[in-house]
Amino acid sequence: MSIETACLAEIADVTLRERPLIVSDVDEVVFEFISPFSAFLAANGCRLLPRSFRLHGNIVSETDGAEIEAQRVTDLIDTFFGDQNRWQTPACDAVETLHALSADHDIVFLTAMKPHHKALRRAALDSFGLHFPMIATEGPKGLAVRELHRGRSLPVIFIDDIDRNLQSVGEEVPSCLLIRMIANADFRSLAAPPAVGVETVIGWRDLAARIQSHCTENRG
Ligand SMILES: [Mg+2]
Numbered sequence: 527m528s529i530e531t532a533c534l535a536e537i538a539d540v541t542l543r544e545r546p547l548i549v550s551d552v553d554e555v556v557f558e559f560i561s562p563f564s565a566f567l568a569a570n571g572c573r574l575l576p577r578s579f580r581l582h583g584n585i586v587s588e589t590d591g592a593e594i595e596a597q598r599v600t601d602l603i604d605t606f607f608g609d610q611n612r613w614q615t616p617a618c619d620a621v622e623t624l625h626a627l628s629a630d631h632d633i634v635f636l637t638a639m640k641p642h643h644k645a646l647r648r649a650a651l652d653s654f655g656l657h658f659p660m661i662a663t664e665g666p667k668g669l670a671v672r673e674l675h676r677g678r679s680l681p682v683i684f685i686d687d688i689d690r691n692l693q694s695v696g697e698e699v700p701s702c703l704l705i706r707m708i709a710n711a712d713f714r715s716l717a718a719p720p721a722v723g724v725e726t727v728i729g730w731r732d733l734a735a736r737i738q739s740h741c742t743e744n745r746g
Pocket of ligand 1: 551552553554555666686687
């Protein structure tokens with residue numbers, strides 16, 4: 527697979543300084559996703575059951591408990607993101623921790639937002655004072671991080687809630703510190719152990735401490 531042209535253009539617009547780079551996913555990392563999506567589902571007569579760390583297969587009708595079919599789940603997710611600024615708020619400690627980290631790290635958001643919702647995602651981040659650059663891709667996140675970092679010798683850190691994305695970055699940028707962050711405590715406890723080489727944290731304060739120690743150990 528390759529990177530979308532629009533994504534390459536967004537990467538080209540990012541100016542990195544000579545300091546460590548933090549690349550962070552948005553949903554369930556910087557913004558709460560599971561909690562507001564559950565509230566959105568309730569408003570639409572559905573319920574997300576915390577049976578496993580996935581959406582499809584775990585959403586049922588409030589009226590009869592029947593599982594919602596896959597296409598309807600996909601449509602609900604798209605409708606939610608089309609109204610995300612009404613539902614989503616930052617994860618606990620995310621805003622203040624990102625601002626503190628930005629004093630000596632570059633921060634870039636890497637989100638899987640579909641093109642028709644990108645402007646709304648940008649506006650939602652801005653509304654909470656999170657004006658850091660944002661890149662959107664529906665392709666492998668590893669390709670985007672590799673293109674962004676370009677093999678520099680400076681520390682690079684990637685944060686995401688999805689193992690597939692963490693593994694993608696691990697394959698493309700072997701020097702990258704990989705951290706799995708799942709904001710929702712119920713779903714965090716359901717996630718399978720992370721892949722080898724992926725670390726887990728329980729919140730943004732824990733995450734910041736791990737990033738600081740990694741950068742101290744790897745100071746060039
Ligand atoms: Mg996510």
